[in-house]
Amino acid sequence: MGNSPSCPRLLGNGNYSSYDIILGKAATISVKKYERSFGLSWELVYDVDGMTSTLSISRNTNKKSGDDWLWIHVMDCSPVKTEKFGIRPHPMENITVEVNKEKKTGLLYPSLYNILPYEAEYGESLNGGVKTQSRVYAYGTRKGLFVMESKKKSNEKQPYVVTVAHYYVNSGSGESGIDIGxxxxVKIGVVNGQLDYSVDGPVEHPTSALVYMIEEVVRTGKWKPSACPHCKIRISNRNSVDCCYLRVNTATPLFHRHDVMQVHKTQQIWDASMGMLTVV
Structure with missing residues (x-):
């Protein structure tokens, strides 16, 4: 697969099934849905050469108070050999976002924190009513970027919408030499008085484009969805033609359509030195 981008596979909020995708000899993506006592939760796992990156989304509603909570959690682990337990996952990065909707005002109260800060680089910027917080980390050939963006109106103290983004890159990892990005x-807001969210992903990108974007976030301290050259193409073409042309049954959730999907990929070449993305 190399650096060739593919179509998005959406987690979504609906009653969708779990699935697994094999990305070569030493790489898989798995999505699991769990129905717990407090509600639905999702878990997305990238597994490359035994190194895992897990993103989980959980929601809880207090029926008595009417308050809603949403948790988004990212944990990156590397395999570590122990005498007692053999090879065990060792957490290298542990980042959590918690978003609470207050019943009376309907506004959001987001918080971002690292349980295991380790080597992450912290960034924060404020531009008008938009606050952006970022965490960038890297271990060997693996890089990650975690962003929380909060938007508020000029007459409000708390945000009305929160966007959380996680980017995962593994460039030429281990003996398998697998490149994935x-x-x-996740966009979080309030709809009809209820905490609501939508998920776009996991979406595949050219690894060079994501590495470039992560380096730009470190350099400037700023982030926006179009900071990734591949995402910029997707956003600009969303209303006309995407990076992939889909002919599917629209009544079926997108990530659940892989058995009936006909995909025609475009070839995209990102030249970081020239700052150009060529689509042919």
């Missing part, structure tokens, strides 16, 4: 973007 994926993103998940």
């Amino acid at each position: 994926f993103s998940v973007v």
